Amino acid sequence: MVKTDRDIYDAVIIGAGVSGLVCGCYLAKAGMKVLIAEQHFKPGGYCTSFKRKGFTFDAAAHSFGSYREGGNMNRVFKDLNLDKRLKIKRYDPSDVIITPDYKISFWNDLDKTTKELKRAFPHEIKIREFFDFMSSPKPAEMAALRKKTFKDLLDKYFTDNRLRTILALPLLINGGLPPSLLTAFTGSQIFSEFLLDGGYYPDGSMQALPDALAERFKELGGTLLLSCGVKKIKIKDDSVAGVVLEMGDLIHSKYVISNCDARQTFLKLLGRRVISEELLHKLDTMIPSLSMFVLYLGISKGMASLPKPGCTAWFLSHYAIEDMYLSAQKRNASNLEEFLLRVSPDGESVLAMVLAPFRNKRYWENNKHKLLEVLIKNVEQHTTPELSKHIVYKDAATPQTLYKYTLNYKGAAYGWASIFSQSADSDFKKPSFCQNLYLTGHWTTQGLGVAGVTYIGYNTANMIIKKEKLCYN
Numbered sequence: 001m002v003k004t005d006r007d008i009y010d011a012v013i014i015g016a017g018v019s020g021l022v023c024g025c026y027l028a029k030a031g032m033k034v035l036i037a038e039q040h041f042k043p044g045g046y047c048t049s050f051k052r053k054g055f056t057f058d059a060a061a062h063s064f065g066s067y068r069e070g071g072n073m074n075r076v077f078k079d080l081n082l083d084k085r086l087k088i089k090r091y092d093p094s095d096v097i098i099t100p101d102y103k104i105s106f107w108n109d110l111d112k113t114t115k116e117l118k119r120a121f122p123h124e125i126k127i128r129e130f131f132d133f134m135s136s137p138k139p140a141e142m143a144a145l146r147k148k149t150f151k152d153l154l155d156k157y158f159t160d161n162r163l164r165t166i167l168a169l170p171l172l173i174n175g176g177l178p179p180s181l182l183t184a185f186t187g188s189q190i191f192s193e194f195l196l197d198g199g200y201y202p203d204g205s206m207q208a209l210p211d212a213l214a215e216r217f218k219e220l221g222g223t224l225l226l227s228c229g230v231k232k233i234k235i236k237d238d239s240v241a242g243v244v245l246e247m248g249d250l251i252h253s254k255y256v257i258s259n260c261d262a263r264q265t266f267l268k269l270l271g272r273r274v275i276s277e278e279l280l281h282k283l284d285t286m287i288p289s290l291s292m293f294v295l296y297l298g299i300s301k302g303m304a305s306l307p308k309p310g311c312t313a314w315f316l317s318h319y320a321i322e323d324m325y326l327s328a329q330k331r332n333a334s335n336l337e338e339f340l341l342r343v344s345p346d347g348e349s350v351l352a353m354v355l356a357p358f359r360n361k362r363y364w365e366n367n368k369h370k371l372l373e374v375l376i377k378n379v380e381q382h383t384t385p386e387l388s389k390h391i392v393y394k395d396a397a398t399p400q401t402l403y404k405y406t407l408n409y410k411g412a413a414y415g416w417a418s419i420f421s422q423s424a425d426s427d428f429k430k431p432s433f434c435q436n437l438y439l440t441g442h443w444t445t446q447g448l449g450v451a452g453v454t455y456i457g458y459n460t461a462n463m464i465i466k467k468e469k470l471c472y473n
Contacts, residue, residue, distance in 0.1 A: 009035045009223075011255040011464065012243050014230045014269070017045030017406075018450060019441035020259030021213035022457030025080050028220035030461075030470040035253070036222065037245060039229035044210030045259075045406055045441075046413075047450060053393045055298035055349045058206040060402070060413070062312060062342045062351055063094070065198035066451035072193070073200070073451050076458055086212050087203035089345070091310035094199025097166050098315045098383060104166055106195055110135070121163050130157040134192045142185065146423065150187030151179035165319040170195055173314065173340050175448060176289035176355060176414045178325040186418040186448065193451045201310060201345065209450075233258075233269040239435035243269075255436045255464055259457075262416070262428055262443040263409045276433055286422055290328055291399030291411035293356040295375050298349055298393030305385045306343050306350075313341040315382050328355035332367065333374040341383055350387075352379055356399055358410035364398040372396045415442035430463070438464065 011027050013020045016038035028034045042048055046060040066073040067088060077083040093105035102120050107113045114128045121127070133141070145153070150171060154164040168179045175182050175190050202208040214224055225245075232244040233256050242252040258265040263283055266275050299306065307313050316324070316338045327335040331354065341352045352375055372394065380387040399411030408415075416422045422445055429444045431437055440460040441453050465471070 007249070007251055009033045009242075009251060009253040011035070011257060012037065012230075012251055012253040013257045013259055013440075014233075014243065014265070015045070015259030015441070016040075016043035016210065016214065016224065016226070017259050017441055017453065018047050018210055018213065019453035019457035019460075020257070021210055021217060022076060022080075022454050023257055023259070023440050023461040024217045024222050025213060025220060026458060026461035027464060028217060028222040029080070030465045030468075032464075032468070032470070034217075034222045035225065035251060036217065037225045037228045037230050037243070039227070039246075039407065040405055041227045042207070042210075043214045043224070043226065044207060046402070047206050047210050048405075049205035049207035052296070052395065053298055055296075055393055056205050056344065056346075057296045057349055058344075058351060059397065059405070060292060060294060060353070061206050061450055062340075063091075063199055063201050063206075064209075064450035065195075065200060066193040066454075067200045068197045071197060071451070072455040072458070076454055080213070080216050082212050082216060085216075086208060088200050089203065089310070091199045091201065091308075091345075093308075093311055095170065095195060095312045095314065096307070097169060098313060099162070099166060099319070100317065101162065102166065106198070108199070110196065117163070121160055124158055124160055124163055126157040131196065134188055135196055137188065142188075145184035145188055148184040149180055150182045150184045153184045153188065154179055162319050165316065165321045167191070168321055169314050169316050169338065172321060172325060173338070173353070173355060175418060177418060178322045180322060181325075181417075181419050183418055183420055183423050186423065189452065190448060194449055199311070230269060233265075233437070235270070235274055235434060238433070240437050255438065257438045257440055257460060257464075259439075259441045260443075261407055261409045261412075262439065264407055265439060265443075270434075274434070275431075279427055279431075279433070282425075282427065287417045287419070288408075288410045288412035289414040289417045290355045291358050291402055292353050292397070292413045293331065293371055293375070293399070294397040295352040295372060295379075296349065296393075296395050296397070297352075297376070297387075297391055299347070299387075300390045300392050301348070303347075303386075303390040305387070306347060307341060307383055309343045309347045310345045311342070313383055315339050315341065315378075317382075325355075329357055331356040331371075333370045336371075336374055336378050339375065339378060341379055350379075350384075355413075358399045358403070361400050364400045368396055368398050414448045416445050418445075418448065429460075
């Protein structure tokens with residue numbers, strides 16, 4: 001094949017998830033010629049939205065955090081001028097946690113949240129001390145968290161298991177692990193960036209965020225190919241040489257950045273013959289996070305009992321959070337003990353989700369409707385009376401659905417599970433066996449959530465920009 005300027009790029013990014021789009025924008029802004037190839041027909045990954053019967057639903061991501069002055073999302077928005085084209089609203093309270101005994105709100109005002117928790121748990125004297133640590137830990141303190149679990153951190157400040165469970169529930173659903181298995185470093189990041197500085201939402205739907213990033217990427221000179229998967233990463237002399245698209249085109253590039261599933265990156269796009277026995281063993285033994293079962297409901301207008309639009313409600317039926325995790329691993333219609341619920345800002349659609357195992361296609365074909373109906377009943381019983389009378393449209397995404405649209409291994413919601421043995425592994429950010437190959441996104445073992453993968457995209461781009469001695473300002 002004859003090389004043409006059209007087929008030669010400085011960098012090719014595989015996948016137009018938020019991390020890949022952010023990385024692409026920074027590289028393009030620094031003057032590099034960048035191509036992003038995305039197998040889906042729209043950008044965003046889990047951050048996409050879709051329309052059904054006149055209703056708009058967010059596929060999985062329902063809000064984001066870290067948009068305060070100096071936060072990761074705020075910095076990226078300003079760097080890329082997204083703050084001028086996206087209208088972002090923060091809902092107050094951002095989150096409400098509902099238990100058999102309490103209803104605790106997380107307000108934008110930390111003092112207000114602290115007072116509410118102190119009223120509920122007057123015997124707990126370190127609530128504000130905990131929040132202050134979460135809000136602004138010192139570097140040495142953050143480093144120490146890599147050796148502890150989030151349970152260790154909660155036990156340091158609190159004695160009441162009910163309070164510990166209330167604070168850990170959003171991390172179970174947003175991190176996929178109970179506090180005894182979740183690293184304190186990852187847990188504190190989720191807590192501070194999603195609960196203490198959470199509740200942000202772009203006008204319209206979550207799709208507005210990747211759409212704005214994609215538009216900005218093209219304005220900066222980048223090329224975005226949708227409905228265009230990558231078949232192979234080409235290697236020459238232990239360095240990347242480009243990619244082969246599914247349609248057969250060979251694209252030459254100096255750098256390749258994968259924003260897709262790590263197993264797919266190494267085992268399919270590179271191939272087992274290229275990678276070491278050590279990495280092969282690691283890939284065969286690493287544990288992905290749990291997946292999700294996501295309920296989508298279109299609601300008739302004028303329903304009075306809906307929770308506050310834009311606010312995320314978390315429900316738990318008991319305080320044995322470790323048991324909740326074990327139940328989630330065996331999820332079926334009889335053990336729905338917790339769920340997340342969010343009413344869209346326009347009050348017309350409802351999203352509810354629970355952790356779920358991958359299982360197989362036949363299982364979900366046989367059980368999807370049953371789990372959907374039981375989840376509706378649970379939501380109706382615990383948070384939204386008479387919900388079923390107002391449902392105009394209903395459907396759900398199973399772990400198989402999440403796999404279909406993202407190709408994430410076992411439909412994993414958060415990449416690799418954030419346990420100690422799978423935390424901050426350099427093989428999943430900058431593999432040593434291949435020059436100029438990088439990974440970005442939640443499979444890097446470096447961060448979770450929209451804010452987390454946004455930072456990873458920024459950081460990956462800056463590693464390359466620094467190596468090339470460029471500047472994006």
